[in-house]
Amino acid sequence: MWQFNVLIGAHIVTGTLGAVSFWIPVLSQKGGRNHRRWGRVFFVAMLVTACLAICMSLMSLRWPLETHPLMQDVPLIRGVFGWMMLYLGILTINLAWYSWLCVRNVRNHRGNLEWRNQGLQWILLLASLNCAWQGWKIDQTLMMAFSVVGFATVATNLRFMYKASPRKHDWALEHIKGGIGAGISVYTAFFAFGSVRLIPELALHPGLWSIPLGTGLALILYHQASVSRAARQR
Numbered sequence: 001m002w003q004f005n006v007l008i009g010a011h012i013v014t015g016t017l018g019a020v021s022f023w024i025p026v027l028s029q030k031g032g033r034n035h036r037r038w039g040r041v042f043f044v045a046m047l048v049t050a051c052l053a054i055c056m057s058l059m060s061l062r063w064p065l066e067t068h069p070l071m072q073d074v075p076l077i078r079g080v081f082g083w084m085m086l087y088l089g090i091l092t093i094n095l096a097w098y099s100w101l102c103v104r105n106v107r108n109h110r111g112n113l114e115w116r117n118q119g120l121q122w123i124l125l126l127a128s129l130n131c132a133w134q135g136w137k138i139d140q141t142l143m144m145a146f147s148v149v150g151f152a153t154v155a156t157n158l159r160f161m162y163k164a165s166p167r168k169h170d171w172a173l174e175h176i177k178g179g180i181g182a183g184i185s186v187y188t189a190f191f192a193f194g195s196v197r198l199i200p201e202l203a204l205h206p207g208l209w210s211i212p213l214g215t216g217l218a219l220i221l222y223h224q225a226s227v228s229r230a231a232r233q234r
Contacts, residue, residue, distance in 0.1 A: 004059050004067045011052040015186055018045035022183040026219060030172075039179070046096040046182045053089035053189065057082050079138045084146070085193070087131040091150055092185040094120045098157055099178025102171045109171075112161045121161075125154045142209060149213075153181065169231040176223045184216035 024038035060067050061082035064074045071077055097120060105111035128150030135143025160166065160174050191208050 001059070001063065001066050004056065004063075007052055007056050007059070011049060011056065014045050014049040014052065015190065018042055018049050018186050019183075019190060021045060022186070026180065026183070026223075042179070042183075043096055043100050046092055046186065049186060050089040050092035050096070053085055053092070057084075057086035057089060060085065075138045076140075079134050079140055079143060081193070083134040084131055084143050085189075087127040087147065087150065088185055088189060090120075090124050090127045091153065092182050094124045094153060094157070095178045095181040095185065099175050099182065102160075102175040102178060106171050109163075109166055117161065121154050121157055124150050128154070146209065167231070169227055172227045173224050176227065177220055180216050180220045180223070184212050187212035187216070 021038045021042040025035045025042060028034040028038070056067075061078055064077040064082070065072070068077050068081060098117060101112050101114070101117055128147045131150070132144045132147040135141070135147070156177065157174075160170060163170070188209060191212055
């Protein structure tokens with residue numbers, strides 16, 4: 001289907017932009033010009049990439065064999081390229097939007113309770129439950145295991161959003177979690193769904209999926225520790 005191929009092409013372009021721009025705010029001076037400029041590029045790239053992924057997931061659910069002619073396992077196509085990709089797209093939007101709001105509302109914590117941010121938490125919760133359920137139905141442990149990321153995201157996001165008296169640097173900790181979390185999503189998609197065409201036998205291997213997740217978690221812990229250490233020294 002030419003429409004599906006157009007979506008794939010656009011998804012690759014915006015996803016590549018996001019994957020590259022991700023490293024500039026991660027490695028540059030926090031709050032500096034490059035951090036802010038490329039952070040905005042990354043934010044927009046993530047939103048567009050995730051929306052394209054959601055469109056592709058819906059097409060995979062509706063036309064599994066037409067969108068994936070080299071595969072014949074309809075339940076697997078709908079499970080991985082439909083429901084799981086839908087979940088990852090929602091997860092990416094959630095994390096990117098949440099991270100951006102944490103910066104925007106540094107001096108107005110209650111601003112984090114705006115309706116879109118709250119709505120995204122419940123949408124992600126439903127998507128996580130569905131991903132786990134669909135994974136159970138087709139015996140895909142990876143889908144069930146990766147849904148835990150969504151549950152953890154919703155729980156930690158809501159904890160901060162409804163926190164009555166956050167510390168002065170809590171917003172930075174959450175901004176780091178959301179931004180790098182969105183980066184984990186895009187690299188997970190590149191590693192996993194991209195490998196379907198290059199190394200099909202590794203596409204659903206847990207080891208492949210653990211590379212961006214492990215790297216991202218290490219970056220989150222490192223930068224959060226740096227922020228907390230600086231806050232204690234003030």
